[in-house]
Amino acid sequence: MATIHLIGGEKGGVGKSVFARLMAQYMIDHEIPFIGFDTDRSHGSLLRFYADYASPTIIDDYQSLDSIIETAAEHPDRRILVDLAAQTHIPLAQWIDESGVLALAEELGIRLCYWNVMDSGKDCVDLLSKLLDQFGSKLNYVLVQNQLRDESFNILEYSGVKDRALDLNAKVMTLKRLHAPLMTKIDSHSYSFWAAKNKDADSLNGLGLLERQRVKIWLNHAYQEIGAIGV
Numbered sequence: 001m002a003t004i005h006l007i008g009g010e011k012g013g014v015g016k017s018v019f020a021r022l023m024a025q026y027m028i029d030h031e032i033p034f035i036g037f038d039t040d041r042s043h044g045s046l047l048r049f050y051a052d053y054a055s056p057t058i059i060d061d062y063q064s065l066d067s068i069i070e071t072a073a074e075h076p077d078r079r080i081l082v083d084l085a086a087q088t089h090i091p092l093a094q095w096i097d098e099s100g101v102l103a104l105a106e107e108l109g110i111r112l113c114y115w116n117v118m119d120s121g122k123d124c125v126d127l128l129s130k131l132l133d134q135f136g137s138k139l140n141y142v143l144v145q146n147q148l149r150d151e152s153f154n155i156l157e158y159s160g161v162k163d164r165a166l167d168l169n170a171k172v173m174t175l176k177r178l179h180a181p182l183m184t185k186i187d188s189h190s191y192s193f194w195a196a197k198n199k200d201a202d203s204l205n206g207l208g209l210l211e212r213q214r215v216k217i218w219l220n221h222a223y224q225e226i227g228a229i230g231v
Contacts, residue, residue, distance in 0.1 A: 002076040002110045004068060005231065009117040010127045012086035015146040016117045017045035018183075019175060020083035023115075024050045025193040025219070026226050033078045037068055040085035049192050057082070060091045062099065069101060072110045079231060089127075093134060102138050113140040117175075120150040129161045132168065141170035142229055147177045173225040178218045182211055193219060 007020040017040065024046060027034045036054030038044040046054035058064040072080045084092065096102060105112055116131065118124035128143070143165060145153050156162050162172075185207065186196045197215040199206040207215070 002072040002078070002080070002108075003231070004072050004080040004082065004105075004110060004112050006082050006084060006112065006114045007117065008084040008089070008092075008114060009124065009144075010086060010089045010131075011118070011123050014117050014119045014124060015148050015175065016086070017043070017083060019115065019117050019144055019146070020081065021045050021049050021193065022175075022219075022222055023081055023226070023231070024053060026223055027079060027081070027231065028053075028194070029223070032231060034081050035071055035075065035078050036081045036083070037071075038083045039088055040083065043085075044083070046081070046083045048190060054081075054083075059085065059088045062095055065092075065095045066099070069104065069108075069110070072105075073108050076109075089131070102135075111140065113142060115142045115144050117144040117146055118156070119146055119148060120153050120155065122155050125156050125159045125161050128156075128165065129159075132161070132164055137168050141165055141168060143170055143172045144175055145172065146175045148175075149177075151177075171229050173229055175225070176218060176221050179214055182207075182214055185211070186215075 005023065007016055007023065009016050024034070024036060026032075034053065036046045036050060037057040038046040038054050039057045039059045041058075044056065047056060057068065068080060068082060102112070114131070116128055118128065143162065145156070186193075191199065193215065196207060197212050197219060199212075
């Protein structure tokens with residue numbers, strides 16, 4: 001079955017693009033063929049770090065969005081990875097509703113999975129609640145608890161929203177925080193995560209031995225979490 005992986009979360013700064021890059025690297029490292037779509041007009045991470053696998057998508061252009069479904073239908077052997085920029089939910093939802101995307105996807109045997117990337121704050125809980133209100137059981141959900149600011153997700157745990165998601169068969173994974181100066185260094189040199197773990201200090205702008213080790217540990221944990229969910 002073809003699968004479209006939507007990497008979203010609506011709130012800016014929660015790590016959606018980092019997670020989209022991580023998913024791309026996971027598929028490359030596990031030899032899972034995929035095609036990427038990047039909706040961020042100004043800071044397209046998939047286009048920047050994985051240009052050979054991604055193409056730009058205009059979120060408020062139906063014809064541009066149509067190509068996501070059409071590509072999934074034409075290439076059922078490939079996963080489709082869509083990096084959703086912040087504040088794109090309204091045009092995306094409008095396209096889904098007015099184009100009958102969910103009914104057509106079911107007819108074509110295309111599975112849609114929404115990876116909701118969130119930090120530990122209340123805003124993310126409220127936005128998740130709105131997402132569940134709108135789509136209910138029509139989507140498959142994964143709650144990506146990104147520990148970039150805090151390891152505790154008590155607001156989500158006690159809000160009742162997580163229970164609602166679990167009742168809809170949502171899955172949950174944890175994304176550990178990568179040392180901030182190291183992530184900054186990776187981004188400043190436009191390294192893919194493969195390059196980050198393999199470029200040594202003797203390479204131009206390479207990472208130190210322990211820096212590469214931290215990347216490997218971070219990737220290994222993330223891969224275990226993603227593997228448990230399945231792509």
